[in-house]
Amino acid sequence: MNQVYRRLIVELGQGGADDALIRLAAEFARGMGLDLHGLFIEDEALLHVAAMPFAREIRLPSHQWQAMDTGRMEAELHLAAETAHRRLRQVVAELGIHAAFEVRRGQPHLCIAGVCTAADIVVMPAIEANEPGGPDMLRAAEESAASVLLVPRHPGRRAGAVAVVAGPAGDPALPLAARIAVAAHDRLLVVQIPDGGGSAAEQQFQASELGILPDRMTVRNAGGCDADDVLRALGDAGERLVVLTRAARVHLGIDDASHIARARNVPVLVL
Numbered sequence: 643m644n645q646v647y648r649r650l651i652v653e654l655g656q657g658g659a660d661d662a663l664i665r666l667a668a669e670f671a672r673g674m675g676l677d678l679h680g681l682f683i684e685d686e687a688l689l690h691v692a693a694m695p696f697a698r699e700i701r702l703p704s705h706q707w708q709a710m711d712t713g714r715m716e717a718e719l720h721l722a723a724e725t726a727h728r729r730l731r732q733v734v735a736e737l738g739i740h741a742a743f744e745v746r747r748g749q750p751h752l753c754i755a756g757v758c759t760a761a762d763i764v765v766m767p768a769i770e771a772n773e774p775g776g777p778d779m780l781r782a783a784e785e786s787a788a789s790v791l792l793v794p795r796h797p798g799r800r801a802g803a804v805a806v807v808a809g810p811a812g813d814p815a816l817p818l819a820a821r822i823a824v825a826a827h828d829r830l831l832v833v834q835i836p837d838g839g840g841s842a843a844e845q846q847f848q849a850s851e852l853g854i855l856p857d858r859m860t861v862r863n864a865g866g867c868d869a870d871d872v873l874r875a876l877g878d879a880g881e882r883l884v885v886l887t888r889a890a891r892v893h894l895g896i897d898d899a900s901h902i903a904r905a906r907n908v909p910v911l912v913l
Contacts, residue, residue, distance in 0.1 A: 650676040651758060651788065652765040653750075653779075654726035655683045659767070663793050664733045666909065667765045670791065671739070673826065676763070678741040680730040682723040683753045751782035758788035768792040768903035768910065783896045783912075790912045792900050798907040799882045803829040803860075807872055807886035807894070815887040815913055820852040822883065830859045833875045835867050869898040873905055881906065887913040 650671040652659060659667075671678040727743045734741045746753045758764050764786060766779055783790045804826070806819035816832070823830040850856055864875040872894070876884075884902060886894060894902075896912065903910040 646761060647674065647676055647763055647789070648761045649679045650674070650763050650765060650791070651679045651681055651754075652730075653681050653683065653754065654730065655681075655685070655722065655750075659726075659765075661729060661733060662796065663765070663767065664730055665737075666793055666797055667791070668734050668737050668739060668741070670765075670909070672737060674822070678734060678739060679762075680727065680741055680743040681754070681757055682726050682743070682745045683750050684719045684723070684745065684747040685750060750778045751785055754782040755785050755787070758786045760787045762788040763791050763911070764788045765791045765793060768794045768900040770897075770900070770904075780896055780900070790896065790899075792896075792903045792910045792912065794903045794907050794909070796907070797909060799880065801828075802880045802882035803831045805831040805833060805876060805879060805881040805884045807864075807884065808832050808834045809887050813887050815885045817852055818911075818913065819883075819885040820854050822885070823858075824853050828882070830854055831876075831879050831881060832859065832861045833864055833872055834861060835864045835871065867894070869894060869901045869905075872902060876906060882908055884908060884910045885913070886910065 650667060652664060652667040654664070668678055670676075723745050730741050730743060744757070746757065748756075754764060764783070766783055769779060783792075804819050804823040806815045808816060820830055822828075860879075862875045862877075862879075864871040872884075884899075884906065886899060899910045899912050
């Protein structure tokens with residue numbers, strides 16, 4: 643199956659996207675020929691809390707406790723959305739591309755699920771479940787129909803091989819990873835997990851059918867099916883991107899993919 647993607651969606655509110663993440667998203671969108679779409683979610687839970695009579699907050703720089711005000715909270719969310727939009731425009735202007743921008747209000751995971759389709763890739767920070775906003779963002783990633791690009795806080799390598807975790811026969815990760823590698827003139831590294839595809843020779847044949855020469859592809863076998871097994875198989879690969887599919891996620895969940903992204907300090911694309 644050759645998945646066709648149309649948009650790369652970067653969430654600019656809940657995920658705390660900084661300029662580095664926005665720039666990486668913009669470069670990824672440009673490299674894959676995708677439309678870039680900025681999404682700012684106004685978390686309605688904050689407004690509900692602000693409306694409660696007992697709600698208090700510490701205001702800076704006075705460090706004084708005072709009652710939360712719904713009107714002020716509305717204004718602050720509006721200002722935050724305008725700031726996020728301005729940052730998005732600044733980054734994409736430097737790269738010479740265009741980006742759409744949208745504001746939605748509601749529960750983050752429902753908003754993301756409502757915006758995204760199977761033809762989208764949504765960008766999220768590779769955060770841990772115990773970080774602020776972590777459960778909501780991980781839930782959004784699990785429930786969304788979109789593929790997910792998990793980006794570490796401070797992504798490192800911008801050049802190197804494209805690594806793919808090989809799932810069952812017909813796994814769409816392999817042709818997509820091959821297309822990315824070919825377009826960027828990079829090598830392809832296939833990490834085979836147990837029962838995750840054919841033999842090395844079969845995988846080389848598939849890659850050559852996609853336009854990759856056998857000597858531009860390396861196959862490594864993982865000793866098991868969890869994230870640490872994949873990390874050991876990656877070893878000294880020096881990859882710039884890891885691709886895996888929902889089929890491979892029989893063993894690897896979004897939290898595992900996020901762990902790989904943080905450990906390798908590279909984005910992980912989950913189809």
